[in-house]
Amino acid sequence: MDLSLMASSLPKLLSAAVITIKLLSVSLIIGLFIGLLFAILRLSKNYIINRFAYAYSYVFRGTPLLVQIFIIYYGLGQIEYFRSTFLWVIFKEPYWCAIIAFSLNTGAYTSEILRSAFQTIKPGIIEAGKSLGISNKIIFYKIQIPVAIRQSLPAYGNEIILMMKGTSLASTVTLMDITGVAKHIVSTTYKPLEIFITAGGIYLLMTFLIHNLIKYLEKKYSFQ
């Protein structure tokens, strides 16, 4: 074990953690909106809309994230027409491709989490709202959504950690996140054990922080 190398590579890895955190937080925010939208679509009584939302979540949960990133980053650039549209400004950047892939992926999982949360809301809560004469729209936004979010906190916490680990795949499309930088340092120092263990330690610390944050939120917003 080369401890001095571990110490000297730590600042580089920590500065790369900024990119990891950026990728994670932006994808989570976009993914939450996608997830909420598709969870609502899943609850729709319309068969086609329902099936469409189900197909989306099935495809994104049934295929590896790596394939999704590769299709978006390497695949879409192949279409001539696509490259002439304004969208190309976004899709030519590996950073945005990674964000789009991560958002769509986490959106699929989030939609499942929120859907089951919506379905397990006690009907009494909604009925209470109705009997108080609150409009359906307000019941939905002010009662159903907050209760669903509270109920899905534990599962969503797991999803955040899974996504945090998923961001390491950004290194396969040339992004210099923690894993990318770690791999780069290994290629110049030939000390894989030391570097990857240090990088793993940073990820572990992030997992620990997210885990505790979710626990704190669960406690704060618990019904009791």
Next chain:
Amino acid sequence: MDLLTFGQTGWGDELFYATLMTIAVSITAMLIGFLFSAIFTPLKLSNKKFLNLIANFYTTVIRGVPELLVIYLFFFGGSGAIMYVASIFGYNEYIEINAFITGSVAIGIISGAYSTEVFRGAIQSIDKGQFEACKVLGLKKRIYFLKVIMPQMLRLAIPNLSNVWQITLKDTSLISVTGLVEIMRQSYIAAGSTRDPLFFYSFAALLYLMLTFFSMKLINRLEVKYSKGF
């Protein structure tokens, strides 16, 4: 569609064998994972604090670190570590470990961390009375585990194990970085030589979807079989 023909001109046969490789790696990794959970589940349930600590360290670290990093660690660090051990015994040649073995072990260790948690949860949710009844009846430890605890545990564990199987199956795509020719690697090679990444990566996605779809059908049958009499 010409791209998918079998034989010299198309990529059909290559992708077919790559799919078999993905299945082989997934099953091997899952079995290695079971081996790990057979070791760590008893440690998790043990009364000794120290043994708990070891098992918790394993599951926490593996589940808290990206899969890709674990695979890199094994692939780049593994041969170095083995060469170091070999050099103590006086063997100084370069040792290269087979990509299939490294990949399966790396994924197996990850899969093992998840299945350990599943088995722990399953055993803990078995009614305490069952354990006590076995003790009262004076059953031998082996029989009591195999005939009483195991069947109940499997019934509770199968739905969650099917999640672990899905995770494992999808994680095998990451072994492509080590050069093992499974679906992802083969698609990468095909995409590179035909300059048609969109087609091949989409086809890879389709293959994975088919694998998850059919394995879920199979697992559902198992679930029905084991939930009889419940």
